[in-house]
Amino acid sequence: xxxxxxxxxxxxxxxxxxxxxxxxxxxxxxxxxxxxxxxxxxxxxxxxxxxxxxxxxxxxxxxxxxxxxxxxxxxxxxxxxxxxxxxxxxxxxxxxxxxxxxxxxxxxxxxxxxxxxxxxxxxxxxxxxxxxxxxxxxxxxxxxxxxxxxxxxxxxxxxxxxxxxxxxxxxxxxxxxxxxxxxxxxxxxxxxxxxxxxxxxxxxxxxxxxxxxxxxxxxxxxxxxxxxxx
Numbered sequence: 688x689x690x691x692x693x694x695x696x697x698x699x700x701x702x703x704x705x706x707x708x709x710x711x712x713x714x715x716x717x718x719x720x721x722x723x724x725x726x727x728x729x730x731x732x733x734x735x736x737x738x739x740x741x742x743x744x745x746x747x748x749x750x751x752x753x754x755x756x757x758x759x760x761x762x763x764x765x766x767x768x769x770x771x772x773x774x775x776x777x778x779x780x781x782x783x784x785x786x787x788x789x790x791x792x793x794x795x796x797x798x799x800x801x802x803x804x805x806x807x808x809x810x811x812x813x814x815x816x817x818x819x820x821x822x823x824x825x826x827x828x829x830x831x832x833x834x835x836x837x838x839x840x841x842x843x844x845x846x847x848x849x850x851x852x853x854x855x856x857x858x859x860x861x862x863x864x865x866x867x868x869x870x871x872x873x874x875x876x877x878x879x880x881x882x883x884x885x886x887x888x889x890x891x892x893x894x895x896x897x898x899x900x901x902x903x904x905x906x907x908x909x910x911x912x913x914x915x916x917x
Contacts, residue, residue: 708893759847
């Protein structure tokens with residue numbers, strides 16, 4: 688039970704950290720601002736942000752569910768992972784922590800949204816926001832890829848949760864986006880100030896999380912790989 692609670696909180700935190708990382712956060716704001724060019728009312732702007740959020744949230748959740756349930760549905764692979772997951776988690780957490788601290792550079796460039804895609808999304812109005820949410824969610828950058836594939840997926844496999852944890856991760860990615868949709872509806876000036884503050888806070892949050900990941904990874908290596916505490 689305690690392990691599941693930790694998994695739930697971790698999945699939500701990983702989702703929030705993913706959403707406020709510079710690359711995903713910039714695309715979130717750019718997408719909502721782009722669609723806002725053709726939409727005037729505050730209510731509609733918020734609805735646009737909500738639909739975009741749902742598109743992004745559901746994409747992360749479905750992708751995680753498909754990967755984890757596929758892995759767990761293969762008996763031999765599932766048995767191997769369940770048996771050795773603690774030994775695997777240690778090195779993975781250390782590597783992810785090093786990526787978060789920018790000690791390791793990963794060259795992953797998110798897929799740029801073409802002008803044709805933007806025009807199509809704009810022509811769809813509010814529904815187009817959901818389309819952009821899906822596209823941007825699939826455009827992984829180094830930080831989001833490390834958090835999703837390097838942290839959430841192993842955590843979900845360890846907890847044998849192919850639905851709950853990926854869905855919670857998706858919800859976590861949505862929370863800051865909803866906040867920015869509200870700020871955008873209130874005015875661009877408030878949005879700019881909030882973006883600057885969140886960018887500064889994100890650096891420290893990412894570094895603290897990176898250090899915690901490395902420390903937990905070292906513990907897992909000592910406990911399950913080298914059997915130091917046995």
